[in-house]
């Protein structure tokens with residue numbers, strides 16, 4: 001089957017047309033709704049995608065198009081699997097807007113346009129949170145008032161689920177054991193870790209929102225929750241300013257003025273102290289999560305690096321796992337420098353792997369599997 | 377030397393008079409400043425302490441009294457060691473009030489009264505944060521804007537330092553190796569973990585405030601920082617209400633309505649599902665910190681349980697460390713039930729120990745050591 005995968009974000013729409021693993025077309029429409037942009041809204045953006053595809057003879061009206069798979073960020077507790085889109089599903093995604101005020105409305109905008117353009121075509125919502133639905137209550141429950149938490153939906157949902165699903169499946173295959181225990185480190189601009197046992201996610205570092213957990217490009221990750229109160233009361237910051245600080249001016253950017261890990265690691269090589277501090281904080285946090293998930297899983301068979309940083313930065317991989325020999329974890333310098341699939345030494349108890357993520361492929365795969373399941 | 381140890385809190389003053397390890401007198405004056413209480417303020421509370429001691433022939437004016445040691449919660453970055461109290465030190469502790477708005481003023485109230493009563497006597501401030509001053513920047517730095525963090529003092533300070541100092545020293549002695557790697561789990565109403573290598577603290581779970589980290593009696597511990605913003609914006613709560621929620625109505629109390637671990641574990645035995653969830657969240661968090669600090673330290677020689685829960689609750693000790701055999705960690709059921717000093721099986725690679733904390737003794741010890749150092 002041929003699947004159009006749409007990732008409709010707040011200011012851009014990314015699309016990819018896939019036939020199996022083959023990419024027939026792909027691209028991005030950017031600057032939606034910005035001043036002076038030729039793309040005023042999501043309707044215009046999606047029409048531009050449709051035009052581009054038609055120009056390549058792959059138009060939305062093509063009879064060969066089997067389905068459209070939409071990335072949707074927040075599925076809450078309602079959507080724990082890829083879901084064929086109906087009016088009720090659209091309403092359900094809208095109800096979750098308070099939990100993902102920037103993302104879900106943009107995802108919905110894409111869905112609404114393509115449903116108007118091709119009302120007959122199966123469309124599927126694939127949720128970033130869904131892979132984490134198997135996390136047990138011990139790990140998903142925050143230790144706050146339960147009634148209030150239930151009423152407001154305050155719990156660990158986790159994100160990047162499509163990537164964690166894809167990469168942990170590949171890692172499990174690499175282990176040659178369906179019951180393998182896997183730690184996935186998805187390190188891109190956003191970053192998250194997950195603990196996966198026999199293909200099921202049992203813990204993840206992002207929480208109620210994508211802010212919690214690892215140090216990211218511009219996000220703080222873990223922070224004393226009372227620091228937020230302190231920034232408001234003693235620091236005199238508004239909630240919007242704190243939101244902007246923690247999501248856009250923190251992480252590597254906040255620590256050393258740069259969120260491109262390539263140039264940060266180059267600065268470390270050149271002896272830059274700010275970059276060195278930033279990388280040391282980044283790797284310390286990673287090391288803590290590796291240890292924490294080792295304990296959560298009881299043991300580990302594969303640690304899989306993915307995302308722009310995880311796939312490309314040998315120094316970050318080496319440094320994050322430095323000194324963990326007592327846990328059976330080691331990185332072979334030559335393999336790591338080459339970026340081999342397996343970068344741990346031959347015979348290591350824990351396989352350390354580099355597994356490029358492919359979220360669009362995974363969305364297409366899940367979309368087709370849901371359709372054939374519902375058809376059959 | 378004879379030392380009076382004072383822990384002057386917001387609504388109570390605890391005192392203990394020590395001669396070496398011998399306790400000559402001790403007690404608590406409670407309900408300071410409360411409606412209908414006979415103790416209107418800290419001056420009255422301290423005078424009541426002085427009266428009680430005088431009644432036992434151990435008055436503040438006794439020539440045998442060598443010094444007074446005051447517990448002070450927040451030493452910021454200025455006070456990293458026990459410090460003889462001068463006018464400048466009092467001013468320095470006052471400058472830190474924004475970081476500890478409830479605690480430092482109460483600590484200061486006690487200091488000011490005893491300085492008036494015995495201006496000639498050496499008095500020493502022993503800070504809860506001091507033991508954590510050795511934590512390296514990789515662990516003490518939050519990944520937020522550095523300039524803002526420096527200006528407002530947003531960093532990991534850590535608390536319960538006197539307990540972590542005392543217990544980790546005992547654990548290091550138990551290991552028979554001055555370079556031992558130790559994890560201390562201080563589990564009382566407040567709860568915190570620390571990672572100690574060769575006697576130096578290298579990481580701890582409490583952060584800028586005592587809210588971060590483990591699940592506590594009434595405090596949440598770790599929480600997505602964006603959840604605080606969400607509770608304010610979507611939940612419509614004020615900052616004071618959120619503060620009250622996270623510090624007083626969360627933790628075990630928020631999860632199951634009870635913060636007395638004894639009765640919570642009894643309810644678990646009886647099949648109560650709320651208590652079961654609360655304990656599972658509590659132990660999951662503990663397990664994550666044990667794994668994280670295992671990775672931070674590279675390996676572990678001793679895991680030491682202390683505090684009311686850590687010293688007395690065999691089921692919590694067993695459950696927190698369940699399934700960690702791959703890390704060389706195990707608990708022997710018979711030893712654990714008896715509450716032996718070492719509760720791991722004979723020959724275990726990691727010693728699991730129960731070490732009752734003694735913060736007052738440690739404050740007295742540090743007080744005397746500072747005085748003799750300054751005298752000599």
Ligand SMILES: Nc1ncnc2c1ncn2[C@@H]1O[C@H](COP(=O)(O)OP(=O)(O)O)[C@@H](O)[C@H]1O
Pocket residue numbers: 187188189190217259260261262263265307308309312313314
């Ligand atoms: N060779 C490299 N070395 C270090 N970092 C790299 C390298 N290549 C890409 N990156 C980093 O990957 C990050 C982007 O990751 P990516 O997964 O593409 O992000 P996103 O989360 O937006 O999908 C950037 O910080 C970039 O600097």
Ligand SMILES: Nc1ncnc2c1ncn2[C@@H]1O[C@H](COP(=O)(O)OP(=O)(O)O)[C@@H](O)[C@H]1O
Pocket residue numbers: 563564565566593635636637638639641683684685688689690
């Ligand atoms: N036998 C026991 N079993 C379980 N918990 C206990 C037991 N004895 C005391 N505790 C718990 O210890 C906690 C108080 O610890 P403590 O260290 O005294 O507190 P604080 O932090 O106030 O100093 C309470 O939750 C109490 O229920």
